[in-house]
Amino acid sequence: PEGSSLQACDEAARKLTEMILKEDGVASISTYVGESSPRFVLVIDPVQPRNNYAQLVVVAKDLKSRKNLEKKIKVLVEEQLPNVQSYSRSIPLGPPTPYPVMIRVSAPTDALAKEYAGKLKQVMLENKNVTMVRYDWMEKAPAVRVELDDDKLRQMGLTRKTVASALYAEISGYSISQYYEGDQAIDIVFRLEPKDHQSISDLGTMSIPTAKGAVQLNQVAYLSYENEDGMIWRRNLLPTITVNAGIADGVTGNDVTNQIMEASKEMRNKLPAGVTIEIGGPSEKSEDSLRSLLGPVPAMLVIMLILLMTMLKDVRKVIIVVCTAPLGIVGVILGLFLFNTPLGIMAEIGALALIGTIIRNSTVLVDQIDQHLAQGMPRLKAVTESVIVRFRPIMLTALTTVLGLIPMFPSxxxxxLAIAISCGLTVATLITLIVMPVIYCLIFNVGNEEK
Structure with missing residues (x-):
């Protein structure tokens, strides 16, 4: 919890480390107290140093052991360390995000931000796919409030700055020199022993130097206990609380985020002025990635249309070819469903890459029809013969592409990406060989003409 000491955090981290080492499948553990691990891989998200934080990097012997350890660690913490808030996950493959579901609540005041963050938490907990909910800051930490008496300060010849400097020197300490151990510089800090300021009465007896001698702190100030925010995160200068959530297996963070935003729609429609609830984390980054991916698409389509018109020299033929482009979506959706794979950014790139391959196959068929017509073949026969002639080359080309992508399936x-292209290409190729000739006959009125 917020306000816990570094010593308490260290004890909990050591206890958890010892318990995990007793489990099967553990290759090594690195434990960091008060800070996160160095960024040994790009997708690791560094955490701001603080006393109540510890991080364990557990390396498993194999993939099966890693999956088992993920579940065991959660159980160990719940049973053996009930006062510890924990979250375990595998190192992500995409952009660094601490949690799969992250929603930001911003408000003009921290009280408003806390109020609506609490309401959003209740909405999250009602979702069956949410396993835990946590704030990035919310809890208050115990603190000592020092209220200085300006009249007494003037009588003693002191200023607020003098008192603040004295307290800083005696509690936090000043670096008076450095000690070198090898190539590492270690600060030598001058301060009081921690045992000399363990209670509020000890703090009151601290000496504040003056021109006429030292006075005790309680002679110029009133000391009291209170709870205060240890940190306040801001976004665009507004206090902002990020409500984070863990999710169950078998669902994606994007789907759960959309469910939560839909469930909180009524609350979001009644927000006071200045209060906003926005999607953050993986969902926000996914939207940004998709937006940047789709940005050049209009220009790409215009260039493709110009090239098709230059080659085919007939608007009707261009329409036939373009109508077959969306057929790959059928295969992409079917493949992702069969292999239980989410529609992520890599699958979206694969679906976009299919457009060119599908248009190429349709263009080849249209060109083959033109060649048969140039030989004097009737239109209906030219269409059917083109499909028969081009069936084997088109299918073999698609098959070699699919076989080349199969080794990427386990990754x-x-x-x-591999499933989107392989399944989309297979289904689109089969559908194109059927649908494209039909569209050609409809647009050029081939069936009626033959009759």
């Missing part, structure tokens, strides 16, 4: 990173 967590490339699976979406």
């Amino acid at each position: 967590d990173f490339w699976r979406g």
